[in-house]
Amino acid sequence: MQVPPQHNLEYLQVAPKSGPVKQLVVLLHGYGRNASLMQKLADEVQARLPQALILMPHAPEEMEEHVGDDNVLRVPEQLRDDDAQSFMPGTRRKWFSIRGASLDELTHRILGVTDLINDFISASMAVHKLRDKDVALMGFSQGGVVALYTAYHRAQELACVVGHSTIFMQGMDLQSKPPTLYLYGLADEEFPPERYETAAAFVKAHVPDTTVRAVEGLRHTTNSESRAIVADFIAHHFQ
Numbered sequence: 001m002q003v004p005p006q007h008n009l010e011y012l013q014v015a016p017k018s019g020p021v022k023q024l025v026v027l028l029h030g031y032g033r034n035a036s037l038m039q040k041l042a043d044e045v046q047a048r049l050p051q052a053l054i055l056m057p058h059a060p061e062e063m064e065e066h067v068g069d070d071n072v073l074r075v076p077e078q079l080r081d082d083d084a085q086s087f088m089p090g091t092r093r094k095w096f097s098i099r100g101a102s103l104d105e106l107t108h109r110i111l112g113v114t115d116l117i118n119d120f121i122s123a124s125m126a127v128h129k130l131r132d133k134d135v136a137l138m139g140f141s142q143g144g145v146v147a148l149y150t151a152y153h154r155a156q157e158l159a160c161v162v163g164h165s166t167i168f169m170q171g172m173d174l175q176s177k178p179p180t181l182y183l184y185g186l187a188d189e190e191f192p193p194e195r196y197e198t199a200a201a202f203v204k205a206h207v208p209d210t211t212v213r214a215v216e217g218l219r220h221t222t223n224s225e226s227r228a229i230v231a232d233f234i235a236h237h238f239q
Contacts, residue, residue, distance in 0.1 A: 009057050009058070009060060009116065009120050010057065010058045011035060011055050011056055011057040011058060011120075012035045012036065012038075012039075012055075012056045012058075013053065013054060013055050013056065014039075014042045014043075014045075014046055014053075014054040014056075015053060016050060016051045016052060016053055017046065017050040017051070018050065018051070019051050020051070020128075021051065021052070021053040021128040021130065022049075022051040022052065022134065023049055023051065023052040023053070023130075023134050023135070023136070023159075023238050024052065024053050024055065024121070024124055024125060024128065024130055024134055024135045024136070025042075025045050025049070025052050025053070025054045025055070025135075025136045025137075025138070025234060026054075026055050026056075026057070026117070026120070026121060026124075026135070026136070026137045026138070027041055027042060027045075027054065027055070027056045027138050027139070027143075028056075028057065028059075028095070028117070028137075028138065028139035028140065028143030028144070028146055028147050029056070029058075029059065029093070029139075029140060029143050030140045030141030030142050030143050030144075030165075031063065031094050031095070031098070031141055031142035031143075032063045032092045032093070032094065033092065033093070034058050034059070034091050034092065034093050035056035035057060035058045036056075037140075038056040038140075039056070040222070040227060041138070041222060041227045041230060041231065042054045042056060044227045044228060044230070044231035045230075045231045045234060045235070047231070048231050048232070048234075048235035049234070049235055049238060052238075053124075053128065055120075055124060057117075057120060058093055059093035059094050059095045059142075059143070060093070060095070060113075060116065061093060061094050061095070061096070061097070062092070062093060062094070063092040063093055063094045064094065064097060064098075064099055094142065095110075095113050095142050095143060095145075095146045096109040096110055096112070096113050096142070096146075097109060098142075103169060106169060107169055110145055110146060110149050110169065111149065111153070113146050113149075113150075114146065114149045114150040114153050117137075117146060117147075117150040118150055118153070118154055121135060121137070121150075121154075132154070132156035132157060132158050132159075133157070133158070133159050134159065134238075135158045135159055136158065136159045136160050136161070136162075136234045136237065136238070137150060137151050137158055137160075137161045137162070138161070138162035138163075138164065138230060138234065139162070139163060139164065139166065140164045140165060140166070140222060141164070141165050141166055141190075141220065142166070143166075144162075144163035144164050144165065144166025145163070145166050145167065145168065145169060147161055147162065147163055147166075148161060148163045148166065148168055148180070148203070149169075151176060151178050151180075152174040152175065152176055152177070152178075152207075153174075153175055153176070154175065154176050155175060155176070156176065157176040157177065157178045158176070158178045159178065159179070159234075159237045159238060160178055160179040160180065160181070160233065160234060160237040161178050161179075161180050161181075162180070162181040162182075162183065162230050162233060162234065163180070163181070163182050163183070163203075164183050164184070164222060164226065164230060165183070165184050165185060165188060165190075165196075165218075165220055165221075165222075166184075166199075167191060167195060167196070167199055168182075168199040168200075168202060168203055170199075170202050174206055174207070177206070177207045177208065177209070178207075178209075179209040179210075179211075179237055180203060180207045180209065180210045180211070181210075181211045181213065181229070181230065181233045182196075182199070182200045182203050182204075182210060182211070182212045182213070183212075183213045183214075183215065183226055183229060183230065184196040184200075184213075184214055184215070184218070185214070185215050185217070185218025185219055185220065185221075185226070186214050186215065186216050186217065186218065187216075187217050187218055187219050188218065188219055188220045189219055189220055190220040191220075193214065196214070200212045211233065213226075213229055215229070
């Protein structure tokens with residue numbers, strides 16, 4: 001794990017295959033996971049953008065083990081499955097707490113994280129002398145909420161932003177409106193398609209350049225098809 005200059009957010013990275021860094025791609029993992037879960041997507045992005053630096057930060061807080069199901073954002077069912085045992089104690093992370101929060105309180109917590117991620121992006125850009133148009137941001141589930149809010153609250157427009165399997169929290173002022181991919185699975189076990197459709201409609205109403213993709217058979221996870229869609233979208237917006 002590495003730490004950018006003047007920053008304390010740990011992350012994993014995939015370096016460019018050769019030559020100087022031409023693009024920066026930041027991938028944010030979901031609730032209860034960590035940056036290692038973004039490796040397959042990073043591989044897809046690197047295959048299309050060999051001179052991109054791909055950064056996968058770990059969320060700053062340890063996951064709450066027992067939150068309950070009465071929250072606006074529920075703990076994903078998959079975290080209760082056996083595969084969660086593969087994560088060592090202390091490695092299951094969260095971007096913000098979902099304990100006992102109203103929509104207003106969740107929005108406040110999310111906005112606090114967007115400052116952290118925007119500082120992370122700016123510090124990394126400065127190291128490699130990149131512009132905002134050289135940066136793409138993507139997030140899955142809780143990381144997707146953070147990615148969308150971060151991009152829309154950034155003063156300068158990024159190349160693009162992707163929200164994968166995320167419920168977009170409404171009621172915010174958009175400072176930037178970068179090209180957006182909103183992607184979800186039709187077999188998602190956490191939220192019904194109608195919930196995603198409502199969120200997608202809100203994003204489309206506020207961001208003119210929005211692409212919505214619903215993937216057949218996709219549960220609350222990424223798969224080979226969704227990762228290819230995301231990587232293609234990011235690569236296209238660097239052309």
